[in-house]
Amino acid sequence: MLKRIECVPNISEGRRPEVIAAISQAVARVPEALLLDQSSDHDHNRTVLTLVGSPEGLKNAILALYEAVLSHIDLRQHEGKHPRMGAVDVVPFIPIRDVTMKECVALSREVGQTVADRFGIPVYLYAEAATQPERAVLANIRKGEFEGLTAKMADPAWRPDFGPAQPHPSAGASAFGARFFLIAYNLQLDTPDVKIAQAIAKAVRASSGGLTNVQAMGLYLAERNQAQVSMNLLNYARTPIHRVQELVKSEAARFGARVLSSEIVGLIPQEALLEAAAHYLQVENWNPDLVLENAILRKESTEQREKP
């Protein structure tokens, strides 16, 4: 079996196609790292890259990513709807196959340390890799954003885990960590009123009394003249996507608003969608092994084990 880890770096550029292409090409050239997906958002001015690979392949891919980003992105010229503190803003490692969370934590620390040493960029460890409880939540680390980093780092409580205690001039700081698979999921409303999206976000997110494992914020999308509930689903197995969807619809109705459409940013595990289908179709005998492709894979691997 081959160790498989996913890595989903978020970079602070979503508007210049030639810059995004140069960066993704630098990453795609690295052996043992597959660039699975690349998703840019103009309003957020942010791109999410999805890599899958071996620990060594991902380490090399992230180092190649930093080299390309440092020569193309200057945060002093960056503006967008999404909070950010770094040109490479956040680098999470996610266990996929034959690998433990502990191994992903170790890898995030190793690569974060190397980035700090080689490029002089301060690195914070977050999520499962956090060294202090308040750093487990990315929003705490990122609070104040790029523009507030110098002041924040002067506070001993916010010394970075690796690298200098001052931001890199053009690249700010980065957060490295390990976590479970995150689904980035947005719901567009039939109103341009951002206050409605914000009220819905407040109602559904964990931090203000809503669903656990859900982060949410309300945004206004100028391009579409629509308000959006922008969410991260941190554990789709325990807090499934359809429950989030239905709660947002219910809260929207409070304001006479409706969900126009949803958007999956990056990739989504098959299981999350299959569970949603089983929910809406009311399947009483639901079991992932009812899926033809799963049944074939499972049977093939059983037969392979049984043959010498």
Next chain:
Amino acid sequence: MLKRIECVPNISEGRRPEVIAAISQAVARVPEALLLDQSSDHDHNRTVLTLVGSPEGLKNAILALYEAVLSHIDLRQHEGKHPRMGAVDVVPFIPIRDVTMKECVALSREVGQTVADRFGIPVYLYAEAATQPERAVLANIRKGEFEGLTAKMADPAWRPDFGPAQPHPSAGASAFGARFFLIAYNLQLDTPDVKIAQAIAKAVRASSGGLTNVQAMGLYLAERNQAQVSMNLLNYARTPIHRVQELVKSEAARFGARVLSSEIVGLIPQEALLEAAAHYLQVENWNPDLVLENAILRKESTEQREKP
């Protein structure tokens, strides 16, 4: 690449566990044929076996199936809610991977001919393998069922494609053919009134003005004291499962009835459920490549092709 065909024989036994086990074990022993699933229904008194394999593996598996069925099932003692004309009632071949419909048609004819010759069982060709237009529809062939076979076969229009023009005493006749993937899908209602299920079935099925690619009938399930709309979805890509579900819900409301639950009989292709999820979640950027597992498979096979 390995040729992969699915074969889903339906046998007329769903009540005697020891008989079902003996038959499925006989099939599972055959090399190059995986027995993926086995689903028995007490009210239908019928079992659906799902096999995936190479053409040669499936041929041997079907011959093994007939040997076991002939020694265990006597249709003269059979009763059940589902129409049937044979102990092995119907044997469809479905293209799955690296195989054309034409190859499946050829295989169904080859295996059907062998069964007729070896066991003296009359065989009709249906669906894509049919030799006459009215035989494309299985219900036309099966009309009159086991009990009506002798009279039906006296009519020259209903001579079987292979084998004798009289039913096998205990095993009746079989239909062999090739078709696209069929989803067997049942919806349970919150009423025991079979007339409501029959009216809904009539409204949604192709034969009486409903959705194309949908076969439906209304049944009463004594075990549960519920009426059921029992359906075959013949082309889930063109007539998706969620559209059928919503139409049944709408027609049920006409009678003040509701759908309590659904049931997937046998297996269902991943794509059918993913499309349902995308529908109910209103995903505006939907694409099967958003699914992590698909993206990994696609990328891995691309990289394999690119390396010498």
